[in-house]
Amino acid sequence: MVSLVDASLLLSELERRREEMLATLAGLIDHETPSHDKPALDAMARTLASRHQVLGASVDVLANERGGDHVRAVYDVPIQPDAQQSAPGLILCHYDTVYPIGTLKTQPFRVEDGRAYGPGAYDMKASLVLVEAAWMALHALKLRPARPIRVLMTSDEEIGSPTSRRLIEDEARAAAYVLVMEGPLPGGALKTARKGVGNFTVTITGKGAHAGVEPEKGVNALVELVHQILAISALADPAAGTTLNVGVAHGGSTVNVVPAEAVARVDVRVKGRDEAARIEQAMRSLTPSLAGARLEVAGGFNRPPMERTPKVAALFQRVQAIGRSLGLELGEGSTGGASDGNFTAAVGAPTLDGLGVEGAGAHSINEHLLIESLPRRAALLALLMLEL
Secondary structure, three states, X not given: OOOHHHHHHHHHHHHHOHHHHHHHHHHHHHOOOEOOOHHHHHHHHHHHHHHHHHOOOEEEEEOOOOOOOXXXXXXXXXXXXXXXXXXXXXXXXXXXXXXXXXXXXXXXOEEEOOEEEOOOHHHHHHHHHHHHHHHHHHHHOOOOOOOOEEEEEEOOHHHOOOOOHHHHHHHHHOOOEEXXXXXXXXXXXXXXXXXXXXXXXXXXEOEOEEOOOOHHHOEOHHHHHHHHHHHHHOOOEHHHOEEEEEEEEEEOOOOOEEOOEEEEEEEEEEOOHHHHHHHHHHHHOOOOOOOOOEEEEEEEEEEOOEOOOHHHHHHHHHHHHHHXXXXXXXXXXXXXXXXXXXXXXXXXXXXXXXXXXXXXOOOOOOOEEEOOHHHHHHHHHHHHHHHO
């Protein structure tokens, strides 16, 4: 049973820390962290490690030769003396952003009309602030979490988590629950389902020829590309939530040459594993329409669907009840975008996404968060660490 006194104390403590939280956010935003810039990422990893060590965590900076280092902070003492389970709670954050170095020159951190703007403010440097603030509030009020807490901060979520996926999955398998600190749905609703994501590349090889002198000797790769785009698009099933988007297509060299090569790149989104398997098989089974044309299909699904399993539903119901102690009526929903929560849910860990701060405009010049939501979302996270 959630203590209304604890909820009120936590919210008051975090309201008191609002300006401190904003100052921390400004510092994190001023340290630019594009996903492919290892020196910038590694410097941030060291900063985050130091900050969590000061808060009392046992911290590992996990070396990563293929990208920025990852950071794991473990808060394992003190826990509630009557705790019966030792499985930790896992909190997932990423600290990389989609913005190149130099973005701050045209898009600096600023506060305006109750909003804080800046590259990566909403997605998801504010979430790094929430985690620190929640832990500081628990410590200040001498409140003990129900179980050990692990915080994993990764450097490559924005590019599909190629180097952190195995680490995330291993941590999730050992966790009692997983809270993903991505931004919520509009109105602060949490995410109990996300679509799986696939990326495929279709390469077509035709045969070049002079377009005016002997076009009959050529095999037009661009014409074959049109056939394949139509075939790929026909695989969509809107009723099942399955979409396929040929977002990039190109080929040919000059106007008077029959194109010998063409390429299409395809984004796929699916709600469930059955649809992922169907699309995977269908893409591998594409066949040429023109005699003499050849196809090569590469790629596949890089994030499994996050499905609303009974475990996910039960976790949401528990969190919803805890939120009510703060006066929050948390809704739930799904999204076509993916996160690291796709990985954790797929390995069977009870996962809830969208625990970050309220805001909008991710990955755009208008990216921002609602400042008034900082204390209450930090208080919600603190309560979850205390009660789950």
